[in-house]
Amino acid sequence: MADFQGYITLFLVLLVSTIVVRAIFKKNRTKVRLPPSPLALPIIGHLHLLAPIPHQALHKLSNRYGPLIHLSLGSVPCVVASSPEIAKEFLKTQEISFLNRPQTAAVDYITYGSADFSFAPYGPYWKFMKKLCMSQLLGGRTLDLLLPVRREELKRFLRVMLKKAEENAAVDVGGKLIILTNSVISRMVMNQRCSEKDGEANEVRKLVTETAELTGKFNLSDYIWFCKNLDLQGFGKRLKEVREKFDTMMERIIKEHEEARKEAKREGDLVKDLLDILLDISEDESSEIRLTRENIKAFILDIFAAGTDTSAITVEWALAELINHPSMMNKAREEIDTVVGKSRLVEESDIVNLPYLQATVKETLRLHPSPLIVRESSEKCTINGYDIPEKTQVFVNVWAIGRDPRHWEEPLEFKPERFLGEEGSRESQLDVRGQHFHLLPFGSGRRGCPGTSLALQVVHTSLASMIQCFEWKLVGGKNGIVDMEEGPGLTLRRAHPLVCVPVARFSPLPI
Structure with a gap:
């Protein structure tokens, strides 16, 4: 009783x-005229409506309440944009009001107080780093100079796959792709592979995975005011461990680089990687902004976190879709065989002549993008007739926009052919670089991804070489069909790993 x-x-x-x-x-x-909103609960607001996978839950809410909705995540006001038209308002028409990203406890701590580039507030430092990225760090000239690094790491990856093929052994495709992308980034950033023998490479990949997980999860201390100084989910200890491990590793690498730079300057033989460029700027007294040690470490963490997971995950999704659609796999393979042949390995320079491959990557990015673009309003403004107060978090649901039936025929179907309309048609002109707001895998505007060119080079050549060199026999799956269930997180990992046995298509492989 x-x-x-x-x-x-x-x-x-x-x-x-x-x-x-x-x-x-x-x-x-x-x-204040706010956008439509579901019923909120006391204290937690709408947090309970985001489970189990936020971008899917937000899509369902938008289908019910409209393309622009208002949510209270605990004590934090948020709005969600789920249509190309509303996304354009936030990311282009009124972009100046939405150039900041929310400062969460996890991100702020792990990036040395937001000393990085990705989460730095919009201002002089961010503008300087953006200009540096586009002109030097991730510009075309630097990417061209580092082409041999990417080619060498891709061949190393293919040789590992060939060994597995000779052993008739199963491979966790996503796991091996993360090793590939991690090695590419590692060599481009600091001109060295992380050592597999002493476990350093595995440690780096683990740090990247944990960083993505910790910064991508909803932390109650960020959203519920009376939890601000409480670590109810145990994030604090894990964040401290991740940053200490990363900091120790980066201090060692920077010191080794500084010693090597001194020696190379004496001998007049210095081949610069991205870390060298950053160190040059930190030592340049005439530089517009002098980079600190923390700026350098945080930027390198950005590069590892953004460049390792996302590219590998995209290639894994693309291969899974092609396995589920054998006729499309055959089309892609026939195109590569016709253009490239079997006597040499597909190169980055071949991609422009492989339209079906390009269409396959676009379709993968439409259906399986990093699902959410997150911003924060710096001032009060009006969007679509509704008031958006200052300090409101904005979620642009890229995943939902890619499935909008008003802009895509059969939006849930994997159809690369949709991008191969007649020359000059709407579909053939679609680009993934943020100019078309119903296809935004790399964001748009000033805070769009500066690593888009690098990501596309890695994704296209990795996928093309895997198609060219191997058949992929699925292990598990029902009736030979890959399970396409999504897992939680900001980078849209698969819920279940893609496990295959690679089968060499010809001998010898040109690797």
Whole structure:
């Protein structure tokens, strides 16, 4: 009986709280015209509606309440854009009001107080780093100079696959692709592969994975005001361990680089990697902005975190889709055999002559992008007739936009052919670099991804070489069909790894 009375009391408290909160909310709405919103609960607001996978849950809410909705995630006001038209308002028409990214506890700590580039506030430092990225760090000239590094690492990856083929052994495709992308980034950033023998490479990949996980999860301390100084989910200890390990590794690498630079300057033989460029700027007294040690470490963490997971995951999704669509796999393979042949390995310079491969990558990025673009308003503004207050978090649901039936025929179907319309048609002109707001895998505007060119080079050549050199026999799966279920997280990992046995298509392979 006592238990029953307790439940009744709890129910009445929640009911009264909900009525009070809704009354206050309704009163505020008369002063501020907010977008449509579902019923919120006391304290947690709409947090309970985001499970189990946020971008999917937000898509369902938008289908019910419209392309622009308002949510309260705990005490944090948020809006969600789920159509190309609304996305364009945030990312182009009124971009100047949405150039900041939210400062979460995890991101701020792990990036040395937002000393990085990706999450730095919009201002002089961010502008300087953006200009540096586009002109030097990730510009065309630097990428061209580092082409031999990418080619060498790709061949190393293919030789590993060939060994597995000779052993008739199964391979976790995604795991091996992460090793490939991690090695490419490692050599481009600091001109060295992380050592497999002493476990350093595995440690780096683990740090990257943990960083993505910790910065991508909803942390109650960021959204519920009275939890701000509480570590209810145990993030604090894990964040400290990740940053300490990364910091120790980077200090060693920077010191080794500094010694090598001194020796190379004496001998006049210095081949620069990205870390060298950053160190040059930190030592340049005439530089517009002098980079600190923390800036350098945080930027390198950005490069590893952004460049390792996303490219590998995209290639894994693309291969899974082609395995599920054998006729499309054959089309892609025939195109490569016709253009490249079997006597040499496909090169980055071949990609421009492989339209079906390009269409396959575009279709993969449409269906399986990094699902959310996250921004924060720096000032009050009006979007689509609704008021967006200052300090409101903005989620542009790229995943939902890629499935919008108003802009895509059969939006849930994997159809690379949709990008191969007649020359000059709307479909053939679609680009993934942020100019078309119904296809935004790399964001758009000033805060669009600066590593787009590098990512596309790695994704296209990796996928093309895997198609050219091997057949892929699926291990598991029902009736030979790959399970396409998504896992949680910001980078859209697969719920289940893609496990295949590679089978060499010809001998010898040109690797």
